[in-house]
Amino acid sequence: MSDEKIRLNTDWLCDCGGCHVALVDLHEKILQVLDSVEIQHCPVLTDVKDYPPARIGILTGSVRTEHDRHAALVMREKCEIIIAFGTCAVYGGLHGAGLAHSREEIMEHVYRRSPTTKTDTIPDAEVSELAKMVTPIDEVIDVDLYLPGCPPHPHFIFESLASLIEGREPRVTQDSVCGRCKRQMIKGDAREIRNTLDEVPDERFCFLSQGHICLGSATLDRCLAPCPNHGIACTGCAGPTMQILTEPYLDIRTEVSDRMARLTAIDEDIIKTYMEKTAKTQYAYAMATKMIGNKPTFLIKKWIADVEGQINE
Ligand code: SF4
Ligand code: SF4
Ligand code: SF4
Numbered sequence: 001m002s003d004e005k006i007r008l009n010t011d012w013l014c015d016c017g018g019c020h021v022a023l024v025d026l027h028e029k030i031l032q033v034l035d036s037v038e039i040q041h042c043p044v045l046t047d048v049k050d051y052p053p054a055r056i057g058i059l060t061g062s063v064r065t066e067h068d069r070h071a072a073l074v075m076r077e078k079c080e081i082i083i084a085f086g087t088c089a090v091y092g093g094l095h096g097a098g099l100a101h102s103r104e105e106i107m108e109h110v111y112r113r114s115p116t117t118k119t120d121t122i123p124d125a126e127v128s129e130l131a132k133m134v135t136p137i138d139e140v141i142d143v144d145l146y147l148p149g150c151p152p153h154p155h156f157i158f159e160s161l162a163s164l165i166e167g168r169e170p171r172v173t174q175d176s177v178c179g180r181c182k183r184q185m186i187k188g189d190a191r192e193i194r195n196t197l198d199e200v201p202d203e204r205f206c207f208l209s210q211g212h213i214c215l216g217s218a219t220l221d222r223c224l225a226p227c228p229n230h231g232i233a234c235t236g237c238a239g240p241t242m243q244i245l246t247e248p249y250l251d252i253r254t255e256v257s258d259r260m261a262r263l264t265a266i267d268e269d270i271i272k273t274y275m276e277k278t279a280k281t282q283y284a285y286a287m288a289t290k291m292i293g294n295k296p297t298f299l300i301k302k303w304i305a306d307v308e309g310q311i312n313e
Contacts, residue, residue: 005038006165007054010085011075012043013068013137014095015061019086020044022151023058029158036165051078056164062088062095062288063135065128076141081164083145084137085157090148091239092134092288099287100280103130134288145170149222150237150285156222174242177216177234180225185209190264193274200231207233208260213275215282218244218255239286252282 012020020043026033037056041048057079063069076082087093098106107130111122137143147160156172163170173179183206190211194201201207207214207228215236216228222238236252244250253275261268275282 006036006056007052008037008039008056008058009041009051009054009075009079010039010043010058010060011041011051011071013059013061013071013089014064014134015086015088015093017044019060019088019151022086022149022154022157025151025154026158027154029154033158033161033165037161051075054079055081056161057082058085059083059089059137060086062092063137063140064095064131064133066131067128069131069140072137072140081144082137082141083147083160083164084143085147086152087148087150087237087239087285089137090146090289091286092136093150093285094237095134096286096288097280097284099134103132106130136289139290147222148220148239152238153223155224173221175221176241176243177219177221177223177225177228177238180221181206181216181228183207183228185263187262188264190266192266193271203231206263208256209263211260211264211266213256213260213271213278213282215252215256217241217259218252235281235284237285239289252286256282 010020010023024030024044039045040052040054041050051074057075059072059075059082061068063072084090088095101109107122110117111119138146145160145164147156149156152160159172160170178185184204185206186209188205188209188211190209192211193213194211196212201210201212208217212233214228214233216225216234218240219234219236220238220241225234227234240252244252244255253272257268257271257275260266260271
């Protein structure tokens with residue numbers, strides 16, 4: 001490796017900023033990265049407006065506006081390697097849940113109804129118009145490395161950057177969140193689906209064994225399983241495992257329903273129906289990706305419309 005520093009650009013598209021903050025969460029390891037990397041365009045660290053040529057480009061967020069699309073295309077042109085960084089960039093992320101609503105509903109809620117942001121004015125200038133779809137970035141530009149996670153854990157961020165700096169493959173597993181979870185899967189006697197308002201689940205045993213929905217078995221580990229190890233069921237924020245994405249007959253609903261039915265006395269169809277009724281939650285992070293959209297779960301929007309229709313009746 002030459003002594004010349006590797007030039008790095010980052011940019012954020014439609015996102016919450018959390019992925020850029022996660023870069024700083026490398027703590028002292030960021031000094032190791034900075035030994036080898038020169039940060040150029042980076043919205044949280046530098047006031048560089050253009051996009052200088054770079055070896056590595058980190059893109060966070062999904063594409064929802066013309067500005068996002070433009071930034072993604074310019075980054076692709078200027079950077080040799082593009083990392084889709086974070087679940088929004090890889091799968092559309094939480095913004096994908098917005099696809100369950102029209103653009104008008106979203107603008108009306110944010111600018112006229114939400115108590116914390118309401119202005120009574122819906123902006124029509126200076127703010128880029130929302131595109132109809134939420135688009136993961138690899139549907140707009142080619143991506144070289146995918147790093148999902150909401151945000152990805154510093155362990156995986158460091159490994160990805162180190163592998164690119166050292167010119168080797170990243171050393172990461174394709175395990176699910178269950179692989180890092182300390183809870184034990186046992187056959188339980190739960191007869192109905194429960195939630196944490198009903199009871200505090202026993203911390204020794206798997207949430208599924210106790211009748212609580214947990215998406216750990218359908219979710220890629222890019223977080224080291226903090227939620228189930230600290231009393232909270234996994235909501236799937238790192239996006240689906242490779243198995244879910246690549247096996248045509250598998251999706252989040254079928255994987256979790258099958259596993260939970262085996263670990264409890266609850267009928268599998270009851271669990272599937274529950275997951276359909278709560279689809280906006282269960283598929284929140286991956287709803288925008290065609291990889292999930294092409295599965296049997298293309299019915300997600302119908303499930304949501306059915307449930308909202310029942311609520312409005
Ligand atoms: S992946 Fe999560 S942390 Fe990263 S920008 Fe999207 S919402 Fe924020
Ligand atoms: S399903 Fe959830 S609670 Fe059960 S082992 Fe997997 S991550 Fe842990
Ligand atoms: S355990 Fe699940 S919800 Fe929690 S950070 Fe990991 S993927 Fe996200």
